[in-house]
Amino acid sequence: MAEKVEVDITIPNHTRYLSLIGRIGEDLVHSLGHYNGDREELAYHLNLVLTEAITNAICHANESDPNKQIQIQISTSDENLIIKVFDEGDGFDFANFKTTDMQDTDECGRGIHIINRLMDNVSYHRINKRNVLEMTKKLH
Secondary structure (H helix, E strand, O other), X not given: OOOOEEEEEEEEOOHHHHHHHHHHHHHXXXXXXXXXXXXXXXXXXXXXXXXXXXXXXXHHHOOOOOOOEEEEEEEXXXXXXXXXXXXOOOOOOHHHXXXXXXXXXXXXXXXXXXHHHHOOEEEEEEEOOEEEEEEEEEOO
């Protein structure tokens, strides 16, 4: 039987919640009964991509507007771990950042580069007047 976990959290548009969400991600990895890989490495990577994605959503997409929110959904199945980070911003040209080499970037774009390197699949699109950065990590 498939082991499934779903977490759905909405936070105010403030960076003080980064460590909380990162710890939730780490704890989720440690609770996966079916994962046979390096849990410490996966937990670290998950914390890092969550921190980068949420920081980008807060500071760039939502422009640090305290009236906006960030929604984070994390779900697991036997095969995948999926993270979705929703923001209320105008969006950006994800394809341009996805193809940019890390050596060609300054601080701008570093987080997207890290996310692309650590996750197996990354997409960015608009759903119901919000943007979603969707990141998938294969568990097998």
